[in-house]
Amino acid sequence: MDFVILSLVMLAIGIYGLLTKRHLLKVFISIELIATGATLNFVTLASAMGKGLGEAFLILAFSTDTAVSAVILALLVIISKKYHTSDISDLVQLEDNYESEDEM
Amino acid sequence: MILEAISIGLIISACLALFLDEAVYSIAALAGTFFFTAILYVANGAVFVAIFQFAVGVGTLAILFLSGEMLSEKPTKKTSLKSTFALIGAGVFLSLPAIFLSVSNTNAVGPDVSFGDALWNLRGVDVVLQGLVIMTIALGIAIVLYEKRTGGK
Numbered sequence: 001m002d003f004v005i006l007s008l009v010m011l012a013i014g015i016y017g018l019l020t021k022r023h024l025l026k027v028f029i030s031i032e033l034i035a036t037g038a039t040l041n042f043v044t045l046a047s048a049m050g051k052g053l054g055e056a057f058l059i060l061a062f063s064t065d066t067a068v069s070a071v072i073l074a075l076l077v078i079i080s081k082k083y084h085t086s087d088i089s090d091l092v093q094l095e096d097n098y099e100s101e102d103e104m
Numbered sequence: 105m106i107l108e109a110i111s112i113g114l115i116i117s118a119c120l121a122l123f124l125d126e127a128v129y130s131i132a133a134l135a136g137t138f139f140f141t142a143i144l145y146v147a148n149g150a151v152f153v154a155i156f157q158f159a160v161g162v163g164t165l166a167i168l169f170l171s172g173e174m175l176s177e178k179p180t181k182k183t184s185l186k187s188t189f190a191l192i193g194a195g196v197f198l199s200l201p202a203i204f205l206s207v208s209n210t211n212a213v214g215p216d217v218s219f220g221d222a223l224w225n226l227r228g229v230d231v232v233l234q235g236l237v238i239m240t241i242a243l244g245i246a247i248v249l250y251e252k253r254t255g256g257k
Contacts, residue, residue, distance in 0.1 A: 003144065006111050006202035010118060013198070017122040025172055029121050029134055032164075036118075036141050039157075047148040055150050056232065062153075063235025066160050067242030070167075074245070077171050 003044035010037030024076050024086040031072070035065045107147055108203045114140035115202075116195030123191050125183050127172040135165050 010033055017030030039061055046054020080086045083094055117136035124130045138161035145154035 002202050002205060003148070005205055006114070006144075006199070009115060009198050009202060013115070013118050013122060021122070025127055025130070025168075026122065028168075029130060032134060033118050033122070033137065036137060040141060040144060043145050043148050043150045043153060047150060055153050056229075058150070058153050059156055059232055060235045062156055062160050063232075063239050066164065067239045069164055070239075070242045071245055073167055073171050 003040060007037040007041035007044065010034070010040065022088045024080070024088065027088070028069075028072055028076065032069070039065075107144070108199075110140050110143050110147070111202055112196055112199045114144065115199040116192050119191045119195040119198070120188075123183075124188075128169065131165060131168045131172050134168070135161070138165070 014030045014032075014034035014037060017026060017033065021027055021030060039058060042054060042058050042061065046052075046058065076086070079091065083091060085091065085094075114137060117133045117140060120133035121130050121137055124133060138157060142154040142157040142161070145151075145157060
């Protein structure tokens with residue numbers, strides 16, 4: 001059982017979702033999966049080296065991850081309410097429309 | 105054997121979280137991911153981290169359920185049972201390398217520092233407090249953005 005490969009697989013799944021999914025919530029879930037893979041790797045290496053400091057730093061990583069999640073979710077809800085869509089392609093199209101209106 | 109089963113569950117729930125169409129089911133699968141990750145933390149001897157993962161995960165998932173309901177449009181076609189099983193199969197397949205291959209050296213190297221020592225003697229508690237400060241800032245940003253949206257009403 002190798003936790004390093006497990007965390008690499010998690011990272012790969014997260015990156016795949018980040019590149020292919022168009023729904024904002026799925027993008028957020030992909031970011032969470034990448035963070036989970038990273039923390040799993042962190043725990044594995046910290047416990048393999050027998051250093052408790054790794055766990056303390058991991059709690060900082062969790063706090064930062066939660067803070068980032070809070071900001072992303074706030075922005076996500078605002079965008080969804082303002083533009084009535086949570087699809088990245090639609091949002092890009094909206095931005096293009098704004099730019100073409102500004103040029104005219 | 106138990107760890108292998110947990111790792112398979114972790115990968116399957118990660119795949120389901122990413123590929124299920126319904127937002128609520130997707131978030132429920134993400135909850136499974138958090139749960140299996142916490143068990144793996146315990147297996148690695150990081151019990152405090154697992155507890156923290158549970159605490160943080162419950163809060164994140166509660167907000168995710170709320171925003172997931174707000175954001176989700178009803179999917180035009182439901183995920184069929186066949187594709188769900190295909191996802192589970194893909195998860196099992198993806199977790200095989202983690203079970204049968206090995207790249208890491210798990211021998212203990214360096215001095216053994218306990219979690220309490222790391223917190224109190226190696227200034228780890230500063231790190232925790234920094235995390236709380238960052239989290240407070242993030243909540244502040246969220247509230248400011250909310251007030252900006254509603255016009256401060």
